[in-house]
Amino acid sequence: MTTQRPVFLDMTKMRFPVTAIASILHRITGILLFLFVPLAIYLLGASLHSPQSFADMIQWIHRPGIAFLIWLMLSATSYHLLAGIRHLLMDCGIAEQFKQAQITVYIVLLLTVACMVLLGVWLW
Structure with missing residues (x-):
């Protein structure tokens, strides 16, 4: 039985419940964490290589763009x-x-939000 109901697919006009938004954010953060794994492995490897590379890594981390990526x-x-x-x-x-x-x-x-603020204070 086929019905001719209108289909409304304009995602910008749909209003999701807060639980759905939280679920979508959970998936997005999971993808972000997966994408950040190479950066985390690089930072760990470079910091453990030698005392000089650790000092270089600390200087590199304090750049605004890199600090923002780490905060993110x-x-x-x-x-x-x-x-x-x-x-x-x-x-x-x-x-x-x-x-x-x-x-x-x-x-x-x-x-x-509290963790994000505390992390921002800690990093900067």
């Missing part, structure tokens, strides 16, 4: 970790109701 990587890590803990709690049956899930999303977002 650590911010994505903090959100992904907190949202992952939230998902694990939901898998255990905690906060499965929609209203409780909304509250936990706001808690995760608030904690992530």
